[in-house]
Amino acid sequence: MENSFDINSLVRENVKLMKPYSSARDEFEDFDTADMIFLDANENPFQNGVNRYPDPQQSSLKVVLAKQRNVNPNQILLGNGSDEVLDLIFRAFCEPKVDNVITLPPTYGMYGVLSNLNDIENREVLLSTHFQPQVEKILETVDEKTKIIFLCSPNNPTGNSFSDESVVKLLQNFKGLVVIDEAYIDFSKKESWLAKIDEYPNLVITQTLSKAYGLAGIRLGICYASAPIISVLNKIKPPYNVNELTQLRALERLSNPDKIKSEIQSIIEQRSALLKVLVDVNFVKKIYPTEANFILIKVDDANRRYDELIAKGIVIRNRTTQPLCENTLRLTIGTEQENEKLIEALASLIKI
Secondary structure (H helix, E strand, O other), X not given: OOOOOOHHHHOOHHHHHOOOOOOHHHHOOOOOOOOOOOOOOOOOOOOOOOOOOOOOOOHHHHHHHHHHHOOOHHHEEEEOHHXXXXXXXXXXXXXXXXXXXXXXXXXXXXXXXXXXXXXXXXXXXXXXXXXXXXXXXXXXXXXXXXEEEEEEOOOOOOOOOOOHHHHHHHHHHOOOEXXXXXXXXXXXXXXXXXXXXXXXXXXXXXXXXXXXXOOHHHOOEEEEOOHHHHHHHHHHOOOOOOOHHHHHHHHHHHOOHHHHHHHHHHXXXXXXXXXXXXXXXXXXXXXXXXOOOEEEEEEOOHHHHHHHHHHOXXXXXXXXXXXXXXXXXXXXXOOHHHHHHXXXXXXXXXXX
């Protein structure tokens, strides 16, 4: 089934009409700059490694990512964390006080925060009790002003991935953008939806270097989509939104894929080890399936158990206030040594 998707019908009118800011580094794009004297950007001329503005299009980084992800560089937008990428999507396509988006709680909280920030109605359609999208309810909630459906897969805080059937049905039957947040995809056996970008023109994928790549501190978010969608987002992004230090550190990390794979494998092995231990913890009532670097568990009293672990020097996340998550705790997978301390703490609590 082919989706009659029209990008121009989604873009805000003011965005269509606006002329993007042109920085000094946008206007001079010659990469053979060894003998050039730069007097165009009002920079401090004394070299210290960061006295010049960074590449506003992060070209070197996009080339590496494009090769590793098997996409074209013009299908990539980089941002100051995924949160900036998500905010740009809101600002490009959603008219304040007019349009709406759909989110599927329990899910990543920033979708709701950004909808409030941009004055966009957030229509919440709860996941099923198995933490899967209720596709028919979602499509019934859609109207002519619905611009985006946000899917987090693997989902935070539940840890599970959404079924391919559900995602395809939404992509085929919704004429707005389907944004799939794949922050945790590297810990899953499922294939990224990146391979489907050319098949579904309304598909937008966000990823991050904060989780599997261990670069949360540099704040680098990635958006993959069709070239027309990326072109719209480039039109409104701040000119130097990804700083020079972030670009350099990302390039350094991406140059060693074997180390990244080794760390991911270690986290997955530690996840399996922790899952086996949790089965024997008497106050753990349910362990939810996970394809992320964390485990969601249902316990007898989440507030009590959270406080007990804090007292033992272990900080986890209490998710009991989230829809469908009463008395749940979220445990991030640490190093082998950290997980051993968690296991010791859990063992001591069993005796209380």
